[in-house]
Amino acid sequence: MHELSMAQAIVDTVLDAAKKNDAQEILEVTVEVGKLTMLNPEQLKFLMDIITEDTLLENAELIIEEIAVEIKCSSCDFKGKASTEGSDHYLTIVKCPECGERNVEITKGRECNVKNIRIEKVDEDA
Amino acid sequence: MHKIADVEIQHDIMVANRKLARQNQRIMDQKEVFSVDVLGAIGSGKTSLIEKLIDHMDQKIGVIAGDVISKYDAGRFESHNVPVVGLNTGKECHLDAHLVEHALHDLPLEEIDLLFIENVGNLICPVDFDLGSHLRMVVISVSEGDDTVEKHPLIFQDADLVVINKVDIADAVGASVEKMVDDVKQLNPDVQVILSSLKLGKGLDEIITAIESYIGKK
Numbered sequence: 149m150h151e152l153s154m155a156q157a158i159v160d161t162v163l164d165a166a167k168k169n170d171a172q173e174i175l176e177v178t179v180e181v182g183k184l185t186m187l188n189p190e191q192l193k194f195l196m197d198i199i200t201e202d203t204l205l206e207n208a209e210l211i212i213e214e215i216a217v218e219i220k221c222s223s224c225d226f227k228g229k230a231s232t233e234g235s236d237h238y239l240t241i242v243k244c245p246e247c248g249e250r251n252v253e254i255t256k257g258r259e260c261n262v263k264n265i266r267i268e269k270v271d272e273d274a
Numbered sequence: 275m276h277k278i279a280d281v282e283i284q285h286d287i288m289v290a291n292r293k294l295a296r297q298n299q300r301i302m303d304q305k306e307v308f309s310v311d312v313l314g315a316i317g318s319g320k321t322s323l324i325e326k327l328i329d330h331m332d333q334k335i336g337v338i339a340g341d342v343i344s345k346y347d348a349g350r351f352e353s354h355n356v357p358v359v360g361l362n363t364g365k366e367c368h369l370d371a372h373l374v375e376h377a378l379h380d381l382p383l384e385e386i387d388l389l390f391i392e393n394v395g396n397l398i399c400p401v402d403f404d405l406g407s408h409l410r411m412v413v414i415s416v417s418e419g420d421d422t423v424e425k426h427p428l429i430f431q432d433a434d435l436v437v438i439n440k441v442d443i444a445d446a447v448g449a450s451v452e453k454m455v456d457d458v459k460q461l462n463p464d465v466q467v468i469l470s471s472l473k474l475g476k477g478l479d480e481i482i483t484a485i486e487s488y489i490g491k492k
Contacts, residue, residue: 150367150399157287165283172276184428185288186402241427241461250431251464258402261286271277 151187154260155195159205161262166204171267174208178264182215182257183232184242189214208265217242217257223249230257291403294371298378298406305383307336308489309391311405313429314413315422316395319439321347322472323413323481324390328354331482336386338377340369340393347392357382368399371406388489397426409488415440416449423457430461435468435484442471 158179166174181187189212196210219230221244230252231245242257243250302309314320321339328335328351336357339348344360351358359377361369374391381389391407393400397414412433414422417440423430430436436458444451451469458467466484470477 150402153366154287161283161285161287165281165285169279169281171281175278182288186398186428242431250461258288259286260288262283264280264282264284266278266280268276269279271275 151191152195152199154187155192155199158192158260158262159196159199159203162205162208162265163203165262165265166267169267170269171204171265172270173268174204174265175268176209176211176266177205177262178211178213180213180215180259180261180263182259183217184254184257185260187260213263215257215259215261218255219244219252220255221247221249222251222253223247227255230254288402291371294375295404295406298371298374299408301375301378302383302389302406302408305386307383307386307389308409308492309389309405309407310409310411310485311391311393311400311407312411312413313393313397313400313433314395314437315397315415315418318395318413318415318418319437319470319472320392320395320413321350323437323439323470324392325350325354326472326478327390327482327485328356330478331388331485333388334386336381336383336389338369338374338381338389338391340373340391342366342394357386363394367394367396368403369393369405370403374405388485397422397429401428401432408492409434409485411435411437411485413437413439414454416444416451416454417447419447420449420451420453423454423461427461430458430465433458433462433465434488435466435481436462437468437470437477437481439470439472439477441469441476442474 217230224247226246231243337351340361348360359380468480
């Protein structure tokens with residue numbers, strides 16, 4: 149539901165990096181989205197398509213990588229990948245895979261990380 | 275000639291909000307203000323609850339009234355003679371730490387002990403945006419249906435205090451309060467769940483005691 153503002157933040161971040169690196173075109177953008185964010189990857193893609201018209205990002209491919217949930221268990225001190233019930237992105241219930249405890253500290257899975265971009269630029273060495 | 279280059283960015287958009295949230299909490303700590311983020315669905319009773327807390331708590335209270343159009347709720351709080359800042363989110367479905375930071379600058383924090391931040395009525399989007407508050411209180415009501423907790427697990431997993439309001443009309447709307455409590459406990463076993471009917475004054479004392487105990491623990 150807040151995909152538009154997140155899409156805009158991603159676009160701003162990417163365009164800034166592209167400018168700093170003298171990109172003539174952006175070919176690919178990879179964004180990591182945590183499984184616990186309330187972001188729908190399909191909506192994010194749709195909105196990115198719309199707001200990147202007439203920018204360096206216009207023809208870029210958006211790759212969204214889902215980040216699994218990692219936890220630190222408050223009960224048994226387990227650290228690592230959580231057990232997540234419910235395959236639906238929004239109905240994830242986070243539990244410790246060792247002891248089943250739900251009182252856990254989430255250490256991964258809430259990111260919306262602009263990971264990297266692939267750009268085309270002038271080859272000054274050529 | 276052109277060449278293809280891979281550029282590492284590693285910029286987490288969520289981190290920017292979390293950093294601002296921590297900064298907000300530092301500002302409030304310096305001014306000895308305890309803050310409560312009041313979350314919940316549209317019409318669950320967030321505004322009514324804050325109004326009653328203003329009237330019944332022995333604290334110097336201030337309010338940040340967040341809404342798509344905030345002037346209606348802000349006006350209600352102003353009539354209780356407390357400092358209020360309205361935050362319009364416009365098309366956005368949640369408050370974020372940046373908006374709250376602006377509101378903190380506009381409030382007389384020296385004159386406030388307890389700050390309520392009323393979030394936009396929404397059980398989904400505010401989950402992603404920490405505001406820097408000391409306590410997250412989620413207010414729901416039976417009229418939203420007794421499956422509202424299981425449909426929105428994350429907000430309950432994150433909550434410090436859960437209020438189930440309008441329990442007096444549970445039978446009329448065919449909602450099982452027991453199911454709602456069980457669903458919250460499934461998600462967050464240690465969280466305190468308070469049943470209330472703000473219209474009848476039920477549960478208000480318990481909510482006040484719970485908030486005060488958190489202030490004491492800080």
